[in-house]
Each structure stands twice: as structure tokens, then as C-alpha cells.
Amino acid sequence: MRGGRTVPCPLRERSRELPEVPAVEGDGVRLTYRELDRLVSAVSRELERKRLGDGSRVALHMRRGWRYVVLMLGVMRAGGVACPVSTRLPLPGVRDALRRAGCGAVISDDAGLLRGLEDVVRLRPEDLLVESGAAYAPTPLEVELDRPATVVFTSGSTGEPKAALHTCANHYLNAAGSNENITLAPGDRWMLSLPLYHVGGISILFKCLLSGATIALPEERAPLGREISRLGVTHASLVSTQLLRLLREDSAALGGLRAVLLGASAMPPSLISESVRRGIPVHTSYGLTEMASQVTSTPPGASREELSSSGRVLPHRELAISGEGEILVRGGTLFAGYLKDGGVERPLDAEGWFHTRDLGHLDERGYLHVSGRMDNRFVSGGENVQPEEIEDALCRMAGIEQALVVPVPDEEFGERPVAFVRGVRPPSAGELSRALREVLPGFKVPDAFYPWPSGLPEGMKVDRGLFRRLARELRAGR
Numbered sequence: 001m002r003g004g005r006t007v008p009c010p011l012r013e014r015s016r017e018l019p020e021v022p023a024v025e026g027d028g029v030r031l032t033y034r035e036l037d038r039l040v041s042a043v044s045r046e047l048e049r050k051r052l053g054d055g056s057r058v059a060l061h062m063r064r065g066w067r068y069v070v071l072m073l074g075v076m077r078a079g080g081v082a083c084p085v086s087t088r089l090p091l092p093g094v095r096d097a098l099r100r101a102g103c104g105a106v107i108s109d110d111a112g113l114l115r116g117l118e119d120v121v122r123l124r125p126e127d128l129l130v131e132s133g134a135a136y137a138p139t140p141l142e143v144e145l146d147r148p149a150t151v152v153f154t155s156g157s158t159g160e161p162k163a164a165l166h167t168c169a170n171h172y173l174n175a176a177g178s179n180e181n182i183t184l185a186p187g188d189r190w191m192l193s194l195p196l197y198h199v200g201g202i203s204i205l206f207k208c209l210l211s212g213a214t215i216a217l218p219e220e221r222a223p224l225g226r227e228i229s230r231l232g233v234t235h236a237s238l239v240s241t242q243l244l245r246l247l248r249e250d251s252a253a254l255g256g257l258r259a260v261l262l263g264a265s266a267m268p269p270s271l272i273s274e275s276v277r278r279g280i281p282v283h284t285s286y287g288l289t290e291m292a293s294q295v296t297s298t299p300p301g302a303s304r305e306e307l308s309s310s311g312r313v314l315p316h317r318e319l320a321i322s323g324e325g326e327i328l329v330r331g332g333t334l335f336a337g338y339l340k341d342g343g344v345e346r347p348l349d350a351e352g353w354f355h356t357r358d359l360g361h362l363d364e365r366g367y368l369h370v371s372g373r374m375d376n377r378f379v380s381g382g383e384n385v386q387p388e389e390i391e392d393a394l395c396r397m398a399g400i401e402q403a404l405v406v407p408v409p410d411e412e413f414g415e416r417p418v419a420f421v422r423g424v425r426p427p428s429a430g431e432l433s434r435a436l437r438e439v440l441p442g443f444k445v446p447d448a449f450y451p452w453p454s455g456l457p458e459g460m461k462v463d464r465g466l467f468r469r470l471a472r473e474l475r476a477g478r
Helices: 010-017 033-049 066-077 091-101 111-116 168-181 199-211 224-231 240-248 269-277 387-395 429-437 464-476
Strands: 006-008 022-026 029-032 057-061 081-084 105-108 121-123 142-144 148-153 163-167 189-191 214-217 235-238 259-262 285-288 293-297 317-321 326-331 337-340 343-345 354-362 368-373 378-380 383-385 402-410 414-422 449-451
Touching (some): 006 010, 010 033, 022 066, 033 066, 057 066, 066 081, 066 199, 081 091, 091 111, 091 148, 091 163, 105 111, 142 168, 148 168, 148 199, 163 168, 168 293, 189 199, 189 224, 199 214, 199 293, 224 235, 224 240, 240 259, 269 387, 293 317, 383 387, 387 402, 387 414, 429 449
Parallel strands (some): 022 214, 057 081, 057 105, 105 121, 414 449
Antiparallel strands (some): 006 142, 022 029, 163 337, 285 293, 317 326, 326 354, 337 343, 354 368, 402 414
């Protein structure tokens, strides 16, 4: 250790206190906390033997599963920085991610990808998951809080993804604050329903490690409802697409759920209402990569009115609204900065606030209401148009499950809104237009309504750039 603030290692503490409690279950294994700690230590030793500890940035490019969990924790225990990379990226994208993150090594179960990479140490999971025969001695272990722990790429919804550097403290305090709101205990099971290259996935690991809960691993591409029932899931983190699919499944197997944390992007009001009607205990939230996941969340038992907000600020975070309505954040979960040109850039103002570019307000009870992104706003005929306002109005209509509004060029007005809508039996374009004119001024009513395109890649957030390009193509071909 290099000194500074430390805390007892959560995994080591659970292995000493709860050695036989399951830490990871699914993907064909059941690892107790003692077994998980032993495997993580074995990976750590192998990395140190290969001189890939103490600040080394190690990329992980793998399918979600128990090996990924062990390897990521092993990199951190060795003192390295875990850099999870999306498996959806093509080889050139992976090369670029490794370059921008400054990775000296990559662990992958994709032999073809490993052959295509150069100038980095290339490792397979089996190279590190080696039992050395050394005696396992779970003695107390301290973790240095200010040590870099991960590099997570932002969604890139408004530009090129950025490499965000987090410390151990960021993840530790994020989980601690979340667990004060949504309690976890040994015997609880939080489903790893988000990818580990997303900060929301990493946060699930830390929440379970701090509480002694079980990380439940669902089968890839299996129906969520089936996996929730099969694994005995009590807690889950879902994005809107996952919630939509879950609601379309048989709800009879969901009675064991005690908390479903919703996040990553705006949640259509119709999905919230249907979840409440079906008795699913949802929590709305607001978060971002730069804050190591959650910033705000609604408490257990929140009313339908409260669920229309993003909740209140969690412990270890601060939030303020600027004079322009921008959401500002800071606190113990605020990231160490973006990796750039071999250094770390931390774009904060003079008072230490990070400017999110998200717009919102706090009501009289301290609940956050997010109204959209400054980057999405456009001008039509001299009037400001915030797409999220129109999307919210559309999603309040019967038959609409999801909506997205983007601008298209217009000779007379500069830009005009058009909308993409998804639903089982959505209203016609004429019906949508007439209904919107009852709640919005005419200049905010989209010129066209298109069906939600099929076959698009799905991510944590909707790719507005892709929809803008598609809208322009449709507009040109009308």
C-alpha cells in the first residue's frame, strides 16, 4: 500500500464473516464468498507474477459470466486498473479503446480478437485462473480508497465516448449510499442484468460485496422473467428496453422481487404506470458514468407521483441546479477524470462541480425532475424545442411504449421535430398529432411520426445520432 485512506477489503471481510454464503451463482457455478476470495487472490498473484499489478491498466473483453467477475476483481486486488471494453465493438474499435485507456494488457475469451491485437500483452482467462497450490489464508486486507480502480467508457450519446477513470472510493461510496436506500443482506440476490463494461454493472458487484448478497448471473439472451424466477432474484437493475420485455412476460414469477432499480435513460411514464399496476417494486433514479452510477433514487414504497421523478440525492453525493437549469454534481463518488493525451483531465468548475449537461429542477421535497439534455435542444422557427418534453407527452398516451424525437433540416424553420414511436397498437399519425396539440404548442408537434425501426443495435442509452441520420434519410425519401 502507498498510504492514504483505507477500508477493509469488502470481499475479504465477507469471506471471513460469511465464508459459506453464496457470492456468485449462475453461469454453471455456485461460488461461496470464501471460494470467490480464493480465486480472486489466485488471479491477483498471477497478474503480479506477470508484472501487471500496481497501476497497470488491463482491458477485459469477455462475455458476462463468473470468470469476468473473478478476473475484474483480481485485476483490482493486484493493484491494477480494470478497463472493461464492450464486446459489441469491432476489432478497430477495441484497438482504439485500448489505446485511449492506455492498456498494456488485455484479457479475452475471443481467440480471433487476441490474434488481431498488437503491442499489448494478450491473456486468456485460463492463463490467470490458475490454482497455485499456495495456502489460502484470509487474513485482514486493506484497500486504498484513492487508488485508481477502473476505466469505464461513457455512452458517447452526444459525441465520442470518453474514458472515465474511477477510484476505489468512487465505487465503494456509490455502493454504500445505494445500500442505505435499497437495503441488501446475505440471502438477497441482485441479478447482474447490466454489462460489466457499464458502470451500472460494476456497481452491482460492489453493492453485493458490501452487503454479503449474491451476484446472480442470468443466461445470455434468456427471458428476464424466467431468469428472475430460476435464480430466485430479489433485486435487479433494468433499462427501459429490459423493463418493457419483462412486462410482456408472464408476471406470475415476479413475486420474489423486492426492488427493481431503473436507470441509464429516461423511463417512459407508461412503463412506470404498468409496473406499479403489476406490483413490481420499481425505483426510478438518475445517474451518470462520471458519478460511478447513481446520484439520486426514489425510496422503497414511493408513490406513483414520486416515481415520476428521479428521486432524492443519495448519501456521499451532492447535487445543485445552475441558473440555466443544468444539473451539477460532486461528492465522494465523482470520478478522478477523463484519460486524455497520457494524463487525466478533470473538468470541474471553481467550486468543484461537474456540469452534466442535463437539465432539471428540484421540487419542494428535494426530488429531482430531469427534463432533458442541453445537447438535444434545438431551435425551430426561433423557438426552443426540447425533444424530451415531446417524448414525455407521447409516452403518456395509450398504446405508446417508447418515443424518441429528433430534428430534421427544414428550409422555412431551420429544423423541425419528427418522432419515432413504439407500441403494441400505437395511434395513427393523425391521432398523435391531434392529441399533442391539446397539450403542446403547435411548433413542438412533430411533422412526421415513424414506426420504431427494427434490427437496430440496443445499448444502455438510445443512440440519438443514429435516429437523426435515419430521420434525415426518411425525410429525403418522402
